[in-house]
Amino acid sequence: MKYCMQCGSEYQDGVKECADCPGSTLVDAETMRQRNVAPPGEGDTRKFVRAATADDPFTAEDYARLLQLERIPVFIRPRRTGTVDVLTTGTLEPWWEIMVGEEFLERATQLLAREKAELDATAEEAARAAEEEERETEGSAPPSSSL
Ligand SMILES: [Zn+2]
Known part of the structure; x- marks a missing residue:
């Protein structure tokens, strides 16, 4: 065939x-x-399993894009925490499941762990940069009363 x-x-x-x-x-x-x-x-014989979760749709899409680049079959499943989950997580926020073909799970998990670390590092860096900028602005700005 x-x-x-x-x-x-x-x-x-x-x-x-x-x-x-x-x-x-x-x-x-x-x-x-x-x-x-x-x-x-x-x-329909291919099983999809959860490789990761995301707290927002942008991260979920970022993950999906990354996996697609690696030719890993992926889809995003939006979820809303139900009553049962509230008991365990205490949250009602929506979240997103990153589903990949079962045979790609290990690779997808590794890729997403790396991507998450990078995203976290970027977020931290951005926070630090913003903080520094704030300090610099405060330090260098002449007091308006001196003019
Ligand atoms: Zn054709």
């Missing part, structure tokens, strides 16, 4: 081109998998 790279349609091995996508390439199932496009019928 061969599959259209563009639309995923299934074809006999002898077929050279997808009827729906002129100029498209037909590839075997293995190549299709490597491109993270699930051939029809195999897509």
